[in-house]
Amino acid sequence: MQSSLPIRRRTRRPRAEREAEILEAARAVFAEKGYGATAVAEIAARAGVVEGTVYSYFESKRSLLIAVMKNFFEALIAETASGLSAIRGTENQLRFVIRRQLETFTSDLGLCRVIISEARPDIALYDEAILDLNRRYTGLALAVLEEGVENGTLRSDIVPSVIRDLIYGGIEHAVWRSIFTHREIDVEALTNQLSDALLGGIVRESSSRMVDSDPGGEARARDTITRLERAVERLEARLESPSVRTAGDTP
Incomplete structure (x- = not known):
């Protein structure tokens, strides 16, 4: 009598995902032990795969x-x-x-x-x-x-x-x-x-x-120059007015 239970099929991990896991494991083991002292079997164990699986993704x-x-x-x-x-x-x-x-x-x-x-x-x-x-x-x-x-x-x-x-x-x-x-x-x-x-x-x-060290320095410098120019213009206008006398003009 045949069983009516559904057959479970093993699903494979996407290749890119498995490769990323192996690389992450390799990076960790290399960092801990150094390249020369690391065995591929250790990388495989860290990645949770057998050594042969590593070689199916990387030749060495x-x-x-x-x-x-x-x-x-x-x-x-x-x-x-x-x-x-x-x-x-x-x-x-x-x-x-x-x-x-x-x-x-x-x-x-x-x-x-x-x-x-x-x-x-x-x-x-x-x-x-x-x-x-x-x-x-x-x-x-x-x-x-x-x-x-x-x-x-x-x-x-x-x-x-x-x-x-x-x-x-x-x-x-x-x-x-x-x-x-x-x-x-x-x-x-x-x-x-x-x-x-x-x-x-x-x-x-x-x-x-100074401008490089202060990101807003250039804008402030331009604003200051503009205000100074306006102040000079107002002063020149006052000096040109007949009602304005200097100390040397006083009778």
């Missing part, structure tokens, strides 16, 4: 790392570009770039350590996975610097690409020092210290600096 641990880094940089580029588009003024934008990089390091220190100490020294891996993305990311700061030179906010004799390298190199040095000394980074304080040191050497001394 290396390809997993490449995918993780690409996701990391793509998100960072999008977030930084969006943030810069909402900020006015070269100095304010550079402060944002510095703060954003520090926040990235401190919020995902483990993965950043993998990228810097394990992925970057591997020239082939760096060229394949990081070079273009890193150029796009740091290119955002480079564009701010080049625009600052063009609009007169920054000194015309600086080399924007060198200043860009100083920004990211200085941040990386500060972060590694924090790692080795096991001291937590004060993002706000370090942002101000790095920004002040950098801007003190590259900002062109002019009224544009």
Whole structure:
């Protein structure tokens, strides 16, 4: 006699969803243990799948790392570009770039350590996975610097690409020092210290600096000039009036 109970069919997870879960697991394990010390079996266990399932999505641990880094940089580029588009003024934008990089390091220190100490020294891996993305990311700061030179906010004799390298190199040095000394980074304080040191050497001394640091400064300056011009006009009109005498005109 045949059973009348309905047959239950196993439903497969959407491929994109499963892939995202594996990548999330890989990112977490890489950040905790480092790339070299991580086994694919550990990533599979974290994702809740068997090891063979991981290989059905990614051909190797290396390809997993490449995918993780690409996701990391793509998100960072999008977030930084969006943030810069909402900020006015070269100095304010550079402060944002510095703060954003520090926040990235401190919020995902483990993965950043993998990228810097394990992925970057591997020239082939760096060229394949990081070079273009890193150029796009740091290119955002480079564009701010080049625009600052063009609009007169920054000194015309600086080399924007060198200043860009100083920004990211200085941040990386500060972060590694924090790692080795096991001291937590004060993002706000370090942002101000790095920004002040950098801007003190590259900002062109002019009224544009005051305008950049105060988003409403330009409008207030125009209003002040207009009011002064009107006051001068009224004074000139009074002086031209026959009823107005100066001290030297008194009989």
